[in-house]
Amino acid sequence: PLQAVIFDLDGVIADTAVVHDAAWRKLATEIGLPFDRQLGERLKGVDRLGSLEILLEGAGRSYSQQEKLALSDRKNDYYREQIERFGPEQLLPGAHEAIASVRAAGLKVGLASASRNAPLLLERMGIAGLFDYIVDAANIQRSKPDPEIFLAAAAGLGVPPAACLGVEDAAAGIASIHAAGMAAVGIGQPAALAQAETVLSGLDAFRIDDFISSEEPWLAVAG
Ligand code: BG6
């Protein structure tokens, strides 16, 4: 039976997927690189330097390590300018209630975020205390779609991966959840999240009872 729900942060709990996207877009424009919706979708869930590597696929030359660090710092400055002003208003609709409902059902709550800004964001939005265990990019070696981050969250919660449900807005995140042996709930457009067992438009549509009624999270999710 289901024992824990592990949430992604950006684009699931916090309204920050658009902020990351805008910061990358600004950088791309400034250095003359192409940026469109599909590229933005590919960057979701991927860590900072990994995202930059994807962006630089559109460049006609190679960049030194030093240049790459400067560019990723610049993107992070653009992102930080925005989230410095963030507060509980930037929680996505239903996010607080969804997390609270998991706790109220007696399950553990985990966070698996690829963002090094996750601790700051959780503080600003006032929800750091809602999680039993938090894994951010600083605690792991391999980025989503590698399963490491969701496996680390399950281990930290003391729950077997097969008893966890992962919640993600990025294709790379759904792949990470599945590689960890967990069932996945996608948040967003079904077209971008075709691999997830179920897709919801947002956490305001999340009902924990739909997932705890079965011995197999998979079956409950599919049903
Ligand atoms: C992920 C976001 O959660 O974190 C990505 O989906 C972002 O868009 C990544 O690039 C890394 O974030 P940060 O804050 O460490 O640059």
Ligand code: MG
């Ligand atoms: Mg995300």
